[in-house]
Amino acid sequence: MASLNFSRALPTPAHPMASPGYGKRPAPGQSPRRRGDFAHLLKREAAVAAFIDCLPEGAAMDHKTLAKHIADYGQAAIRSALKALTNAGHLRRIKEQVVRDDGVRWVTRTYWSRTARSAAWWQEFCRSVRGVMLDAPDDAPDDAPATTEPAATEPAAVEPAPQRTTAYRTSPPSAVPTPG
Numbered sequence: 001m002a003s004l005n006f007s008r009a010l011p012t013p014a015h016p017m018a019s020p021g022y023g024k025r026p027a028p029g030q031s032p033r034r035r036g037d038f039a040h041l042l043k044r045e046a047a048v049a050a051f052i053d054c055l056p057e058g059a060a061m062d063h064k065t066l067a068k069h070i071a072d073y074g075q076a077a078i079r080s081a082l083k084a085l086t087n088a089g090h091l092r093r094i095k096e097q098v099v100r101d102d103g104v105r106w107v108t109r110t111y112w113s114r115t116a117r118s119a120a121w122w123q124e125f126c127r128s129v130r131g132v133m134l135d136a137p138d139d140a141p142d143d144a145p146a147t148t149e150p151a152a153t154e155p156a157a158v159e160p161a162p163q164r165t166t167a168y169r170t171s172p173p174s175a176v177p178t179p180g
Contacts, residue, residue, distance in 0.1 A: 015069050016060045023058040027092075027113035027125065037114055041088060044073060048081040049090055053114055061110045089116040094126055 038046040
């Protein structure tokens with residue numbers, strides 16, 4: 001009869017991969033992996049960056065998945081670390097336009113760079129990727145049609161002003177707290 005060794009720890013599951021076409025994507029022109037790649041970061045950010053750097057291309061990079069696999073930090077800490085990595089120039093989430101059989105969609109791609117990059121470098125990289133929505137939310141894609149004639153609009157319906165409650169109307173001005 002075979003005996004099982006129950007005292008051994010269970011193997012940790014492999015880090016999940018994102019849906020095909022999503023997940024970690026390498027930025028071009030990275031330096032080779034070295035021991036002190038993330039020494040300029042705080043301890044938490046350096047630990048998260050080292051973990052992400054070892055992940056294969058296409059690995060899931062959302063804060064929930066990373067928190068499941070990095071035992072020392074929870075979801076909020078991972079979110080903060082990802083934001084700090086973005087500010088440090090290692091991580092960038094870029095909206096790209098994807099044409100599929102069922103139409104055009106905007107998807108978010110995650111690019112990772114072991115080498116810290118400046119904001120100007122990331123902006124230039126964004127311009128090199130076709131169909132990218134730049135960081136500013138009011139930027140339109142390059143192939144968006146330019147409209148020079150104003151769109152015909154119907155007159156907007158006038159909404160009545162919200163009615164104030166009796167308590168609001170009767171409270172003295174001194175009862176309203178002032179920022180101080």
